[in-house]
Amino acid sequence: MTYFKLLMKNLRLKSALWIFALCGLSISIPPVFNGLYSTAAEQEGMKMTVDNPAMVALIGPVPGGEYTSAVMFGHQMLMFMALFHGLFGILIANGIARKAEESGLTEYVLSAGIGKKKIVTAQLMSGFIINALVFIILFGGLSIYDIEGLSVAGNLYYALGLALFGLLFFIMTLVLGNLFDSGDMTFGIALSLLIVFYLYRAVTDVANTAYSVISPYHWLSRIEVYGDNAGIWLLPFTAILILIIFSYVLFLKRDIGDSYIKIGKKKNLRKIYSYPKLAFINMRVMIISWLIGLFAAGLSYGSIFGDLESLIGENDMLRESLGSNDAAAFFIGMLLVISALIAAVPALMINGRMLNEEKNGRLEVIIAGTLNKKVSRTKVFITHYLYGIAAGISAFLFTILGMYLASMNVDDLSITIKDYVLSAVNYSAGIIFITGVSALFAGISKKLHLTAWLYAAYIFFANYFGVLINIDEVYLMLSPFYYLSDMPYESMDIKAVIIIAGLGIMLAVIGAAVFKRRNLL
Amino acid sequence: MLSLNNVSKHFGKVRAAENLSFTLEKGEVFGFIGPNGAGKSTTIRMIIGALKPTQGEILYDGKNIKKNKKYIENIAYVPGDVNLWGNLTGEEVINFMMKTRGYKNDDEKIRLIDKFKLDGSKKCKTYSKGNRQKVALICAFLSNAELLIFDEPTTGLDPLMERVFHEEVIRAKSAGKTILLSSHILSEVEKLADRIAIIRNGEIIESGSMKELRHITRMEYIIETDDDITALKHRSFVHEFSESPDGYHLFIDNDKIPEFLKYLKLYNLKNLTTAPPRLEDIFMRYYEGTK
Numbered sequence: 001m002t003y004f005k006l007l008m009k010n011l012r013l014k015s016a017l018w019i020f021a022l023c024g025l026s027i028s029i030p031p032v033f034n035g036l037y038s039t040a041a042e043q044e045g046m047k048m049t050v051d052n053p054a055m056v057a058l059i060g061p062v063p064g065g066e067y068t069s070a071v072m073f074g075h076q077m078l079m080f081m082a083l084f085h086g087l088f089g090i091l092i093a094n095g096i097a098r099k100a101e102e103s104g105l106t107e108y109v110l111s112a113g114i115g116k117k118k119i120v121t122a123q124l125m126s127g128f129i130i131n132a133l134v135f136i137i138l139f140g141g142l143s144i145y146d147i148e149g150l151s152v153a154g155n156l157y158y159a160l161g162l163a164l165f166g167l168l169f170f171i172m173t174l175v176l177g178n179l180f181d182s183g184d185m186t187f188g189i190a191l192s193l194l195i196v197f198y199l200y201r202a203v204t205d206v207a208n209t210a211y212s213v214i215s216p217y218h219w220l221s222r223i224e225v226y227g228d229n230a231g232i233w234l235l236p237f238t239a240i241l242i243l244i245i246f247s248y249v250l251f252l253k254r255d256i257g258d259s260y261i262k263i264g265k266k267k268n269l270r271k272i273y274s275y276p277k278l279a280f281i282n283m284r285v286m287i288i289s290w291l292i293g294l295f296a297a298g299l300s301y302g303s304i305f306g307d308l309e310s311l312i313g314e315n316d317m318l319r320e321s322l323g324s325n326d327a328a329a330f331f332i333g334m335l336l337v338i339s340a341l342i343a344a345v346p347a348l349m350i351n352g353r354m355l356n357e358e359k360n361g362r363l364e365v366i367i368a369g370t371l372n373k374k375v376s377r378t379k380v381f382i383t384h385y386l387y388g389i390a391a392g393i394s395a396f397l398f399t400i401l402g403m404y405l406a407s408m409n410v411d412d413l414s415i416t417i418k419d420y421v422l423s424a425v426n427y428s429a430g431i432i433f434i435t436g437v438s439a440l441f442a443g444i445s446k447k448l449h450l451t452a453w454l455y456a457a458y459i460f461f462a463n464y465f466g467v468l469i470n471i472d473e474v475y476l477m478l479s480p481f482y483y484l485s486d487m488p489y490e491s492m493d494i495k496a497v498i499i500i501a502g503l504g505i506m507l508a509v510i511g512a513a514v515f516k517r518r519n520l521l
Numbered sequence: 522m523l524s525l526n527n528v529s530k531h532f533g534k535v536r537a538a539e540n541l542s543f544t545l546e547k548g549e550v551f552g553f554i555g556p557n558g559a560g561k562s563t564t565i566r567m568i569i570g571a572l573k574p575t576q577g578e579i580l581y582d583g584k585n586i587k588k589n590k591k592y593i594e595n596i597a598y599v600p601g602d603v604n605l606w607g608n609l610t611g612e613e614v615i616n617f618m619m620k621t622r623g624y625k626n627d628d629e630k631i632r633l634i635d636k637f638k639l640d641g642s643k644k645c646k647t648y649s650k651g652n653r654q655k656v657a658l659i660c661a662f663l664s665n666a667e668l669l670i671f672d673e674p675t676t677g678l679d680p681l682m683e684r685v686f687h688e689e690v691i692r693a694k695s696a697g698k699t700i701l702l703s704s705h706i707l708s709e710v711e712k713l714a715d716r717i718a719i720i721r722n723g724e725i726i727e728s729g730s731m732k733e734l735r736h737i738t739r740m741e742y743i744i745e746t747d748d749d750i751t752a753l754k755h756r757s758f759v760h761e762f763s764e765s766p767d768g769y770h771l772f773i774d775n776d777k778i779p780e781f782l783k784y785l786k787l788y789n790l791k792n793l794t795t796a797p798p799r800l801e802d803i804f805m806r807y808y809e810g811t812k
C-alpha cells in the first residue's frame with residue numbers, strides 16, 4: 001500500500017489543519033452555551049427565538065422536547081459545521097483525484113505499476129481515515145466536558161453525523177471527478193451540490209419538512225442530537241456504499257484523462273480586452289467569497305438580536321459601560337463598527353493583489369508596449385483602489401442585509417430600515433478611510449503596505465476594548481470610527497462622514513501619485 | 522533611437538549599474554552580454570521605466586523618457602522569467618495584449634502560435650516556464666512596437682524553440698525593428714547581434730561590432746596529431762597550452778590566426794577542431810589586458 005502512504009503523507013499537514021480548525025470550532029462551543037439559559041422559562045424563550053421562518057431556514061427545524069443548552073448546541077451548530085465538513089471533503093478528494101489526474105500525477109503512478117483498483121482504494125481509504133479522525137476527535141473532545149445534557153449518545157451522533165457527512169461529500173467528489181474533465185469543474189459541481197442541498201432544505205424546512213428528506217443536511221436535523229437521538233437517521237448515509245461502487249466502476253471503465261461528460265472541449269475564449277476586466281476575472285472568486293461570507297456573518301449576528309437584552313444583562317462589565325442607554329442599539333452600533341472593519345479586509349487584499357502583480361513582474365510587462373490609456377501604472381492603481389472600495393462597501397452592505405433579514409422577526413427592536421441605511425452610509429466613510437490608508441501605503445511600497453494591516457488590526461482592538469474596558473480616548477484617535485457618530489445609537493454627523501471619506505480619498509490620490517513615479521520591485 | 526548617457530543605478534550600497542553609456546541605432550540587433558548579476562536586467566528595467574536611474578539620462582528618439590511618458594508604447598519587453606495570470610488561457614493573454622496594444626493581426630497570431638508550438642487553450646497555471654516564455658515572446662513578436670527587448674529569453678526554451686526564436690529575431694529585424702537582446706551566452710548573441718556591449722559588475726567593459734571586438738576574443742583549437750607540437754607553446758599568440766587525451770588544447774588570439782595557421786602547416790595533423798569564444802575567455806583576456 002505504498003501509494004496510500006504517499007497520499008497520506010501529502011495530505012498530512014493540510015488535513016491536520018482542517019481537522020484541528022473544524023473540531024476545535026465544535027468543541028469550543030458547549031462551554032459558551034452552558035448555563036446561558038438556566039431556567040426552563042429562559043430555555044423556552046430561546047426556543048421561541050429560533051422558531052421563526054428565517055432561523056429555521058438558516059439552521060433547520062426546531063427539535064421537539066426541552067431546549068437545553070446541549071440541544072441548542074446540536075441544533076445551532078450542525079448545519080453550519082456540516083457545510084464546512086462537506087467543503088473539507090470536497091477539497092481533499094478533488095486534490096487527490098481529478099486534480100492529480102489533470103496534472104499527470106495519476107498517469108505517473110499507473111506507470112509505476114500501481115493498478116487502477118489500488119488507486120481508487122487508496123483514495124477511499126484516505127477519506128475513511130480522515131473522517132475517522134474527525135469522529136474520534138469530536139467524540140473524544142465533547143466527552144471531556146461534564147456539562148448537563150451533553151450525553152454520550154448525543155456526542156456519538158454529533159460526531160458520527162458530521163464525519164459521515166464529510167465522507168459522503170468526499171466520495172461524491174471522487175465520483176464527480178470521473179464525470180468531469182477538469183479539477184475546476186469537479187470542484188464547482190461538488191460545491192454547488194453542497195450549497196444547493198443546503199438552500200433546498202432551507203426552503204423545504206420552512207414549507208414542509210417532508211420534502212427535506214432528500215437533503216443530507218436534513219438527516220442530521222432529524223437525529224435531534226442530545227434530545228431524541230434518533231440514530232435511525234444515520235441510515236440514509238448508507239448511500240455512501242452506492243457511491244463507493246460508482247467510484248470503482250466509473251474509474252476502472254475509463255481511460256486516464258478521459259471523462260464521461262465533456263463540456264465545451266473547445267473552450268470558448270473569453271473577451272478580456274481591458275485591464276479592469278482582467279483584474280476582475282482574477283479577483284472575482286475572492287470578492288464573491290467575501291460577500292457570501294459576510295452575508296452569512298450578518299445573518300448570524302442578526303439571529304441573536306432578539307436576545308440582546310438577556311445577553312447583555314448577563315455581562316456585568318458590559319452592563320456597566322452601557323449605563324442607561326438602549327442596550328440593543330448600542331450593541332448593534334458596536335457590531336457595525338466591527339463589521340465595517342472586517343468588510344475593509346477585502347479592500348486591503350485587493351490593494352495587496354496589485355502589489356502582487358508588481359512583484360511577479362507582470363506589471364512592467366503589460367505596461368511596456370501597451371497604449372497608455374489602456375494600461376498604465378495610474379490605471380492599474382485606480383482599478384485596484386476602486387475595486388477595493390466597491391468590494392469593501394458591498395461586503396459591509398451584505399453584512400447589514402444579513403443582520404436585517406435575520407432580525408426581521410424580532411419585535412421589540414427599535415432599529416428601522418432607515419437606521420440601517422443611514423448607518424451603512426456613516427460607517428462606509430470609515431471603510432473609505434481605511435482603504436485610503438492602504439492605498440497610500442501600497443503606493444509607497446509593498447513593505448509599507450504591511451503596516452496597513454497592522455493599522456486595521458490596531459483599530460479592531462482599540463474599538464473592541466474601547467467598549468469593553470473603556471480605554472483612554474487617546475488610543476481611539478487613530479481610528480476613523482472615533483470621529484464618526486455611533487449610529488444607530490447616536491444620530492448621523494454628516495460633516496464627519498464627508499471629512500473622513502474625503503481624507504481617505506486624498507490619501508489614495510497621494511498614493512497614486514507616488515506609485516506612478518517610484519521604482520517597481 | 523535609444524541612448525543611455527552615464528546612467529547609474531544604486532540599490533543602497535549595491536552598484537547594479539555604473540556610468541553606463543550606449544546607443545541603439547534603428548534597425549539593428551544589439552547584444553547585451555554579461556554574467557549573472559552583472560546588471561543587465563537592472564539596465565533593461567530602467568529603459569522600460571520600471572526603475573528610475575540614480576544618475577544619468579535615458580533618451581528615446583532624442584527625448585528624455587522622464588518627459589515623454591508615451592515612449593513606452595513603442596517598446597515590447599519579455600523578461601527572463603515570465604509570470605502570467607494563472608486562470609487565463611495562453612490565447613486569452615495573447616488576445617488581451619493585442620487589444621491593449623491596439624493591434625490586430627490574426628494571421629500572424631496563428632502563424633506564431635503554430636511556429637512556437639503553443640497550446641493556447643490551456644490555462645497559464647498549467648504552463649511550464651518555457652511555455653510561459655513562448656506566450657510572452659509571441660506577444661512581443663506580434664506587437665507593432667519598434668523596439669523589442671528580450672532579457673535572457675532562451676533560458677526556458679529547448680534547442681528547437683531557441684532556433685525558432687532566432688529565426689523570428691531575424692525576421693523582425695528585416696521588418697525594420699530594433700532589438701535589444703540580453704544574454705549570458707556569447708555564442709547566442711554573436712550569431713544575431715550587429716553590435717554588442719559587454720557588462721560586468723555594473724560597468725560596460727567593451728562595446729562595438731563583433732569585428733571590432735575580435736581583438737579581445739580568442740579561438741580555442743583542439744589538435745590531434747602524433748607530432749610533438751609543444752614548440753608552439755612559446756609563440757606570443759598562443760595561450761593556455763595544454764595536453765589532454767583528445768589532443769592539444771590551445772587558445773589563439775583572433776587577429777593572429779593566419780600566422781598560427783602558417784605554423785600548423787609544419788605538422789601532420791589527424792584532426793583539427795575549433796570552439797567558439799566564450800564569455801569567460803573574454804573576461805580572462807580583458808583582465809590580463811588591464812593588469
Ligand SMILES: Nc1ncnc2c1ncn2[C@@H]1O[C@H](COP(=O)(O)OP(=O)(O)O)[C@@H](O)[C@H]1O
Nearest residue numbers: 521532535537556557558559560561562563564
Ligand atoms: N531591487 C533590487 N534591490 C537590491 N539589489 C538589486 C535589486 N535588483 C538587482 N539588484 C542587484 O543588482 C545587481 C545586478 O542584478 P541584475 O541586473 O539582475 O543582473 P543580471 O540581470 O545581469 O543578472 C545584482 O547584484 C543584484 O543583486
Ligand SMILES: [Mg+2]
Nearest residue numbers: 561562601673
Ligand atoms: Mg537578469
